[in-house]
Amino acid sequence: MKRLSHLSPDECVLLTAARLLDGRIVWRGQDGRWFDRVAQATCLTAEESAAALEEATAQAARQGVMGVYPVVARKGAPPQPVSMKEHIRAFGPTVHPEFSYAPQPEASS
Amino acid sequence: MKQPVGHYAYESRDREFLQERIAEFEDQVKRRLSGALSEEEFKPLRLMNGIYLQVHAYMLRVAIPYGILDSRQLRKLAHVAQRYDRGYGHFTTRQNIQFNWIALEDAPAILRDLAEADMHAIQTSGNCIRNITSDEYAGAARDELMDPRVHAEILRQWSTLHPEFTFLPRKFKIAISGSPEDRVAARFHDIGLLARPSENGPLFRVFVGGGLGRTPVVGQELFDSVPEAELLATLEATLRVYNAYGRRDNLYRARIKILVQTIGIEPFREAVKAELAKMDLSHYRLTPERVAAIRARFAAPELHAVDDADAVLAQHQKEDPDFARWVQSNTHPHFDEGYSIATVSLKTPGDIPGDVTAEQMDGLADIAERFAFSELRVTHLQNIVLGHVRKDQLYALWQGLKELNLAAPNIGLAGDIVSCPGLDYCTLANARSLPLARKLGARFGDARLQEEIGALSINISGCINACGHHHAGHIGILGVDKRGSEFYQILLGGQAGDHASIGAILGPALSEDDAVAAIARIIDHYLAHRNEQESFLEMVTRLGKAPFKEVAYETV
Numbered sequence: 001m002k003r004l005s006h007l008s009p010d011e012c013v014l015l016t017a018a019r020l021l022d023g024r025i026v027w028r029g030q031d032g033r034w035f036d037r038v039a040q041a042t043c044l045t046a047e048e049s050a051a052a053l054e055e056a057t058a059q060a061a062r063q064g065v066m067g068v069y070p071v072v073a074r075k076g077a078p079p080q081p082v083s084m085k086e087h088i089r090a091f092g093p094t095v096h097p098e099f100s101y102a103p104q105p106e107a108s109s
Numbered sequence: 110m111k112q113p114v115g116h117y118a119y120e121s122r123d124r125e126f127l128q129e130r131i132a133e134f135e136d137q138v139k140r141r142l143s144g145a146l147s148e149e150e151f152k153p154l155r156l157m158n159g160i161y162l163q164v165h166a167y168m169l170r171v172a173i174p175y176g177i178l179d180s181r182q183l184r185k186l187a188h189v190a191q192r193y194d195r196g197y198g199h200f201t202t203r204q205n206i207q208f209n210w211i212a213l214e215d216a217p218a219i220l221r222d223l224a225e226a227d228m229h230a231i232q233t234s235g236n237c238i239r240n241i242t243s244d245e246y247a248g249a250a251r252d253e254l255m256d257p258r259v260h261a262e263i264l265r266q267w268s269t270l271h272p273e274f275t276f277l278p279r280k281f282k283i284a285i286s287g288s289p290e291d292r293v294a295a296r297f298h299d300i301g302l303l304a305r306p307s308e309n310g311p312l313f314r315v316f317v318g319g320g321l322g323r324t325p326v327v328g329q330e331l332f333d334s335v336p337e338a339e340l341l342a343t344l345e346a347t348l349r350v351y352n353a354y355g356r357r358d359n360l361y362r363a364r365i366k367i368l369v370q371t372i373g374i375e376p377f378r379e380a381v382k383a384e385l386a387k388m389d390l391s392h393y394r395l396t397p398e399r400v401a402a403i404r405a406r407f408a409a410p411e412l413h414a415v416d417d418a419d420a421v422l423a424q425h426q427k428e429d430p431d432f433a434r435w436v437q438s439n440t441h442p443h444f445d446e447g448y449s450i451a452t453v454s455l456k457t458p459g460d461i462p463g464d465v466t467a468e469q470m471d472g473l474a475d476i477a478e479r480f481a482f483s484e485l486r487v488t489h490l491q492n493i494v495l496g497h498v499r500k501d502q503l504y505a506l507w508q509g510l511k512e513l514n515l516a517a518p519n520i521g522l523a524g525d526i527v528s529c530p531g532l533d534y535c536t537l538a539n540a541r542s543l544p545l546a547r548k549l550g551a552r553f554g555d556a557r558l559q560e561e562i563g564a565l566s567i568n569i570s571g572c573i574n575a576c577g578h579h580h581a582g583h584i585g586i587l588g589v590d591k592r593g594s595e596f597y598q599i600l601l602g603g604q605a606g607d608h609a610s611i612g613a614i615l616g617p618a619l620s621e622d623d624a625v626a627a628i629a630r631i632i633d634h635y636l637a638h639r640n641e642q643e644s645f646l647e648m649v650t651r652l653g654k655a656p657f658k659e660v661a662y663e664t665v
């Protein structure tokens with residue numbers, strides 16, 4: 001993954017994880033809650049992300065998520081993860097458009 | 110209950126065992142959901158029950174022992190796809206099926222539903238002896254010497270939960286064929302077995318140490334003629350040598366192929382013989398009675414060919430050229446003159462190789478019931494075989510397949526692409542493989558073009574683990590990651606079978622569109638310069654990769 005210390009000005013860090021119950025991909029948003037739309041993810045600076053990651057990891061089990069980690073994304077509504085892997089996680093498999101996680105019209109965070 | 114054709118009929122104790130396993134797992138899932146078990150504690154438990162955590166959800170891998178299904182089981186899989194997944198399943202190169210969108214809380218209920226049709230997820234994961242694969246034409250092919258499924262079942266029973274072999278250094282894969290033509294890629298398995306009859310009962314040629322993945326290796330012959338009585342002892346001795354010496358310190362070096370390569374086949378053979386000498390052979394002896402008892406639990410189809418089957422078929426072929434083309438590519442000679450083996454292509458141009466919708470599964474179950482004794486076989490090339498179809502009924506069968514959009518006439522041809530799920534679904538991937546499979550499938554989708562190109566296998570993997578067998582494809586494609594972008598390496602000249610070889614990397618990796626264009630140029634070059642009757646692979650073997658490399662990188 002792209003080093004967090006090399007973010008360009010139009011990039012930010014999102015936190016992501018998998019939901020315990022169904023394995024669905026979730027994104028950390030408002031009030032440290034987890035959402036299944038990337039549009040609801042909070043865009044963090046690299047500095048913010050370190051503390052948020054620590055906090056989120058500590059709360060993961062209680063919040064019913066696992067495997068918390070940071071993702072670099074281009075800012076926007078919704079934010080666009082930079083790597084193809086995270087793009088697929090955010091928007092769904094590219095080969096099954098019917099299963100895409102339709103982007104929210106406006107970020108609600 | 111009537112015994113299903115082609116596979117082993119479960120006994121009540123098999124069913125009790127499954128129910129116990131499910132109850133145990135249900136309890137483990139409850140403890141995981143309540144937080145009593147952490148993911149680290151739970152992971153090995155779920156893997157033992159075929160549950161992976163993939164990109165978008167949990168994934169369930171269901172075992173299809175030696176690839177054989179009956180209609181009742183396929184309908185059950187359709188039900189699981191419909192009720193718990195997103196209406197489809199994905200058949201894999203290990204003769205299994207995977208569901209990509211499973212919720213953990215549903216897993217015990219799914220396993221219960223599957224158990225109603227004698228299905229389970231055992232031996233689909235973990236460092237055990239995995240689901241044993243077998244020839245998809247078993248018990249039907251004209252060239253077959255003996256039906257390998259009886260011994261596949263014996264091996265399944267021997268290996269399932271074998272106390273010594275549930276914690277091997279790594280997973281262990283066995284394939285068995287009973288035909289002179291190796292249709293199971295025996296030389297690309299940890300152990301590959303080729304069975305043949307003799308005056309004194311069956312003999313087994315044993316290959317060891319083959320595999321793909323990070324270090325592709327063609328298996329070597331360990332023994333030429335192991336008698337039936339000593340089959341289990343020989344396999345057990347081989348596994349013991351591996352278990353004792355195999356490296357556990359480095360995951361990538363822990364497969365038996367690495368051990369055999371490191372110490373050499375001759376010392377390995379001596380070690381197996383030494384182990385055999387220490388064993389009480391009578392304990393492992395497979396007696397003809399024991400084999401007969403297993404064989405008795407396989408029902409054979411009652412074949413009743415009609416006299417004019419050939420004439421009827423010829424008439425249908427004459428009337429309908431599309432059907433004639435399908436017969437040409439998708440059928441194989443049956444031992445009974447009045448019958449054919451039909452392969453249903455799961456590679457409809459532009460679709461995802463190996464994906465089957467719930468409706469298609471139900472439709473295939475109906476078709477198997479009408480035309481093929483309710484028996485289906487999943488192939489290691491992600492297709493489905495109907496073993497025994499009356500020749501005069503092939504036309505009606507084909508029409509049924511057309512309605513299901515499963516009548517692509519491309520078996521063994523350019524459109525019959527093998528692909529792993531790649532980055533779209535797999536957490537280990539470097540690049541996507543399915544979009545490339547689709548683009549190539551569409552590009553070479555035209556039936557006439559495929560016929561002209563002739564035998565050609567294109568295999569695609571999304572990373573070095575090689576689930577898509579890219580080393581074994583005439584044209585192989587490997588997805589690699591270059592600073593966060595997807596690139597594709599092209600390999601040429603791989604093949605499974607009797608002349609197994611590993612494809613050679615052509616040159617630097619290309620972007621997706623460039624890779625598709627390069628492959629198109631490679632095929633054009635073949636068409637323009639081949640000798641008469643020369644297959645693609647023969648031409649690659651004759652000329653080497655240089656001329657193909659030149660055209661592949663022409664404009665890049």
Ligand code: HEM
Nearest residue numbers: 201202203279320321322528529530534535537574575576
């Ligand atoms: C999406 C979930 C999957 C994961 C996480 C996965 C993972 C792996 C890994 C890690 C290996 C290498 C293991 C080793 O060499 O020791 C492997 C090998 C293999 N996989 Fe998969 N795989 C997946 C799906 C599939 C599918 C869909 C297929 C069939 C189309 C498949 C067929 C194989 C085969 C045949 C090998 C053996 C290659 C060899 O001979 O070494 N896998 N897989």
Ligand code: SF4
Nearest residue numbers: 529535538571572576
């Ligand atoms: S080859 Fe790699 S990308 Fe493809 S399924 Fe296997 S592990 Fe995943």
